[in-house]
Amino acid sequence: MFDKTLDRTMTENTKITAQSVNVHYGDKQAIQDVNVDIIDKAVTAFIGPSGCGKSTFLRCINRMNDTIVGCKVTGSITFEGKELTEFDPVYLRSRIGMVFQKPNPFPKSIYDNVAYGPRIHGMAKNKAELDDIVERALKKGAIWDEVKDRLDAPGTGLSGGQQQRLCIARAVATQPDVLLMDEPCSALDPIATAQIEELINELRENYCVIIVTHSMQQAARVSQKTAFFHLGHLVEFDDTNKIFTNPEDPRTESYITGRIG
Amino acid sequence: MDLAKRNRKEKTFRLLGLSAIVLSLVFLVSLFASVISSGLPSFWQTKYTLQLDLPSDKLDKSGTRDPLKMKKVTTIGYSKALVQALKDNLDAAGIDYSELSKKEFKNMISKEAPAQLRNAVLADPSLLDRSFTWTLLANGRIDGYYKGRVTMQSAELDGMVSPAQLELADAMKEKGLLKTSFNTQFFWWPDASDLRPEAAGLGVAFLGSFYMMLIVLVLAVPISVCTAVFLEEFAPTNWFTDLIEINISNLAAVPSIVFGILGLSLFINFAGLPQSAPLVGGLCLTLMTLPTVIIAARASIKAVPPSLKDGALALGASKTQAVFHHVLPSAAPGILTGTIIGLAQALGETAPLLLIGMVAFVREYPSLSPEGITEPATALPIQIYNWTVRGDPAFVERASGAIIVLLTFMIAMNLLAVLLRRRVEKRW
Ligand SMILES: Nc1ncnc2c1ncn2[C@@H]1O[C@H](COP(=O)(O)OP(=O)(O)OP(=O)(O)O)[C@@H](O)[C@H]1O
Ligand SMILES: [Mg+2]
Numbered sequence: 001m002f003d004k005t006l007d008r009t010m011t012e013n014t015k016i017t018a019q020s021v022n023v024h025y026g027d028k029q030a031i032q033d034v035n036v037d038i039i040d041k042a043v044t045a046f047i048g049p050s051g052c053g054k055s056t057f058l059r060c061i062n063r064m065n066d067t068i069v070g071c072k073v074t075g076s077i078t079f080e081g082k083e084l085t086e087f088d089p090v091y092l093r094s095r096i097g098m099v100f101q102k103p104n105p106f107p108k109s110i111y112d113n114v115a116y117g118p119r120i121h122g123m124a125k126n127k128a129e130l131d132d133i134v135e136r137a138l139k140k141g142a143i144w145d146e147v148k149d150r151l152d153a154p155g156t157g158l159s160g161g162q163q164q165r166l167c168i169a170r171a172v173a174t175q176p177d178v179l180l181m182d183e184p185c186s187a188l189d190p191i192a193t194a195q196i197e198e199l200i201n202e203l204r205e206n207y208c209v210i211i212v213t214h215s216m217q218q219a220a221r222v223s224q225k226t227a228f229f230h231l232g233h234l235v236e237f238d239d240t241n242k243i244f245t246n247p248e249d250p251r252t253e254s255y256i257t258g259r260i261g
Numbered sequence: 262m263d264l265a266k267r268n269r270k271e272k273t274f275r276l277l278g279l280s281a282i283v284l285s286l287v288f289l290v291s292l293f294a295s296v297i298s299s300g301l302p303s304f305w306q307t308k309y310t311l312q313l314d315l316p317s318d319k320l321d322k323s324g325t326r327d328p329l330k331m332k333k334v335t336t337i338g339y340s341k342a343l344v345q346a347l348k349d350n351l352d353a354a355g356i357d358y359s360e361l362s363k364k365e366f367k368n369m370i371s372k373e374a375p376a377q378l379r380n381a382v383l384a385d386p387s388l389l390d391r392s393f394t395w396t397l398l399a400n401g402r403i404d405g406y407y408k409g410r411v412t413m414q415s416a417e418l419d420g421m422v423s424p425a426q427l428e429l430a431d432a433m434k435e436k437g438l439l440k441t442s443f444n445t446q447f448f449w450w451p452d453a454s455d456l457r458p459e460a461a462g463l464g465v466a467f468l469g470s471f472y473m474m475l476i477v478l479v480l481a482v483p484i485s486v487c488t489a490v491f492l493e494e495f496a497p498t499n500w501f502t503d504l505i506e507i508n509i510s511n512l513a514a515v516p517s518i519v520f521g522i523l524g525l526s527l528f529i530n531f532a533g534l535p536q537s538a539p540l541v542g543g544l545c546l547t548l549m550t551l552p553t554v555i556i557a558a559r560a561s562i563k564a565v566p567p568s569l570k571d572g573a574l575a576l577g578a579s580k581t582q583a584v585f586h587h588v589l590p591s592a593a594p595g596i597l598t599g600t601i602i603g604l605a606q607a608l609g610e611t612a613p614l615l616l617i618g619m620v621a622f623v624r625e626y627p628s629l630s631p632e633g634i635t636e637p638a639t640a641l642p643i644q645i646y647n648w649t650v651r652g653d654p655a656f657v658e659r660a661s662g663a664i665i666v667l668l669t670f671m672i673a674m675n676l677l678a679v680l681l682r683r684r685v686e687k688r689w
Pocket of ligand 1: 030049
């Protein structure tokens with residue numbers, strides 16, 4: 001569909017590959033024959049109209065689709081060259097973090113929210129180390145200054161934007177290699193959105209970030225690669241610049257210029 | 262529809278709702294009023310306070326003060342001693358009792374009083390041959406006279422009490438020999454036989470109910486929570502789990518007496534567990550409580566937003582970790598409320614206990630050791646049932662008193678459920 005010979009210079013950097021991935025919910029096909037290579041230390045944006053299967057594909061990557069009854073994933077997805085199905089999902093999810101569309105902090109203290117992942121993975125030998133991990137994660141989440149004086153306060157008591165940054169800090173705390181973000185800014189105001197975009201920009205230096213977004217501007221601002229999904233197909237995948245300035249597929253063009261959606 | 266008509270409809274509906282609430286409040290208040298007015302007197306008891314000087318030549322013929330030998334004297338001996346002591350006290354107070362026949366005079370004192378005095382003397386033989394103050398139960402009819410159950414008019418027609426007796430009681434009250442005071446014994450004495458309502462208490466029923474509640478708590482909570490967690494979180498959805506679901510809902514609707522029949526055939530006839538024991542009662546009540554708690558637990562687990570579990574799973578928590586670290590704690594208040602409501606239901610349940618023989622007349626306390634759960638006991642609702650079917654109105658009064666106690670417990674438990682719920686919820 002799109003030019004498969006595109007920019008293969010970064011292939012040694014490939015983190016995740018998908019080959020002829022199909023996803024069915026019961027009898028209904030949500031994703032058809034998706035092929036994509038996602039590179040490390042870069043932000044990849046998934047755009048496309050509602051219901052085109054962006055979230056579905058994102059959930060394939062950390063195997064969260066396993067938890068959905070009736071969801072069937074076929075084809076091959078590899079993470080660092082190894083089939084996802086060969087990973088233990090619990091281990092896989094500790095390497096591939098996820099931030100959800102709606103902030104979902106645990107009804108526990110801010111500290112416990114962030115410390116939960118490191119605790120279950122035994123990442124800290126003692127309290128001091130854990131404190132350190134929590135502090136670093138909260139700083140990465142750009143929320144440390146706002147909450148450092150009330151780490152014992154409930155995470156659910158924060159504002160929506162703060163909650164979302166807390167969830168990002170929580171995801172970062174387990175030190176994953178990949179961060180999946182499903183419309184992380186959809187519930188946020190422009191200021192919080194800007195903070196999170198800045199954050200994504202920083203995260204790019206160390207992580208492979210995949211972000212689903214409905215905002216063209218956001219995709220253009222934060223991502224290096226963009227994938228356009230439409231009705232379960234991956235229509236076009238290329239450098240963000242190219243997609244937004246010179247798309248190959250007419251459907252992509254209509255979408256980014258606002259004619260379909 | 263025009264606006265006026267709509268407004269009228271709304272008004273009518275509000276009025277209907279309001280009247281429904283008022284109606285149920287009226288029922289509730291009249292229920293409480295009738296139970297409290299007929300039951301409160303049971304918390305008071307009429308007693309004589311006498312100066313006793315027990316003759317050792319009658320009560321310890323051997324003179325050794327050896328309780329084993331003193332046991333030969335039955336309650337008849339003590340009854341005679343008490344009658345003599347009453348006479349002495351009346352003489353000393355200058356009260357005339359010549360109008361009473363010998364039998365009437367003896368019946369002033371509760372039939373239970375000699376037995377209690379005998380137990381006290383056998384426990385402490387040094388009570389003999391010295392003067393001490395002793396309070397003893399008055400006959401139930403005299404007790405009823407001071408609670409309005411018996412009047413001079415009714416006494417004329419009553420074979421069990423005569424106006425002369427009541428007059429003597431009044432005279433004694435004037436001299437301070439008779440008092441109606443708070444009745445703590447009602448809460449810890451065992452049941453008493455038909456002729457001694459004044460001595461009947463809730464002690465054995467309390468212990469029996471307590472043991473059964475413990476058994477229900479220890480068995481029903483873990484089983485229900487495990488079942489609910491498994492069905493909600495782990496079980497595949499297929500016809501088999503659907504069948505289980507339907508059956509659990511059905512079990513909740515099964516009349517409680519059926520659980521009694523099951524208990525009788527399963528625990529007593531098949532497993533050979535002892536009759537009338539809190540163990541079997543507790544097991545029956547557990548069976549009965551299980552569906553209630555399971556349904557409550559499932560509802561509260563279902564109410565936990567799935568995003569919470571997803572959040573944990575996405576961090577690399579296993580399913581068990583996600584459930585036990587996040588879903589269960591969030592569902593805990595609901596499970597707790599369901600448990601307490603189930604317990605309160607079990608506490609008031611009567612029918613299954615009747616079938617497994619807990620309706621027996623039990624005067625011995627079950628022991629406080631773990632074996633106590635296999636020894637005969639009764640339960641609060643059974644005690645109420647037992648007393649209401651007895652002829653003497655004094656027992657009906659005590660039944661109402663026991664209902665007050667039972668209701669107090671239930672209200673306390675429901676309050677506890679509300680409070681715990683609030684507290685757990687307030688944490689976040
Ligand atoms: N749990 C599910 N069960 C059944 N069908 C589902 C489920 N989740 C998604 N689908 C279907 O799969 C298709 C893709 O859904 P998906 O959530 O991936 O879309 P999306 O691109 O993320 O949309 P949006 O931008 O609105 O979030 C939709 O048609 C949706 O109805
Ligand atoms: Mg989505």
